[in-house]
Amino acid sequence: MRWDAEKYDSTKAPQIDAGRELIAMAQVCDTDSILDIGCGTGKLTVELASLASKGFVVGIDPSEEMLEKARTVSKEVKNISLIQITAQLMDFNGRFDLAFSNSALQWIKEQEKVLDIVYNSLTEGGRIAFQLPADNFCKEFFNYTKNATTVLHYKKFFADWKSPWYFPTDEEYDDKLKHVGFKNINVFYKDYRLVFESINEVLDWWASAGLRPYLELLDEKAKEYFKYAFAMSFENNRTEKGIEFGFRRLFAFAEKQ
16 A cells, blocks of 8 residues: 655644654653654654664654655654564564554554564563554544445445454553563553644545545545545534544553563
8 A cells, every 4th residue: 555655744643743742751761772663754753863862763664655755854864774664574683672653553453463573672671652543543534434435325345345454442452462571561542632724634634544545445536526525524523623523542651571
């Protein structure tokens, strides 16, 4: 699945704000060696590298389009390396003090396999700081994609569609981390209220990531109809502040001992 890195980077991105909260909670040390899983366009990778000024950051991402943008963003930063690889193929035995991932792990179905690989990539005493959308993270997203499919009679396009995502509950993720061997686990939800000024802003944000698995199954004309039907449903969420809806994220912290 190809990513439009420019579109992803140019849209309003609440996940970046959540990522900065994650960085603050991760308590990065200046000597840390950091693995940034799903580094995307590199904005947060650069911020991590600045904090770990005497250490280094390795950013991985399967998307060449994203990494091309990340290389541009980080070209002046000496302590960043970028590698095009999926998390499932990582092999960094005992190399990192911190494994960081912001809004990326939801794209990985083989979660326990990747958590095991992450565990092995950490030094003794190493830690994780993850953030991803939680189970049922946004009821509007699921309701409005379903509505668009029904109204447009597009069920035929999605007859064999399977969700590409993994959205965990806090208890489920806590159990997975324990199973792999992590200690001092802290998994919790954080609820956000997202506000967009216009329907176009809403659509640009969802189309840059969440809608992509739906849109890639449609031809160009059908894509436009689907995007319009989906986006216009958000008029139901208009308040005096703008178009407003909730979004639940899951934060996970743990240590290897």
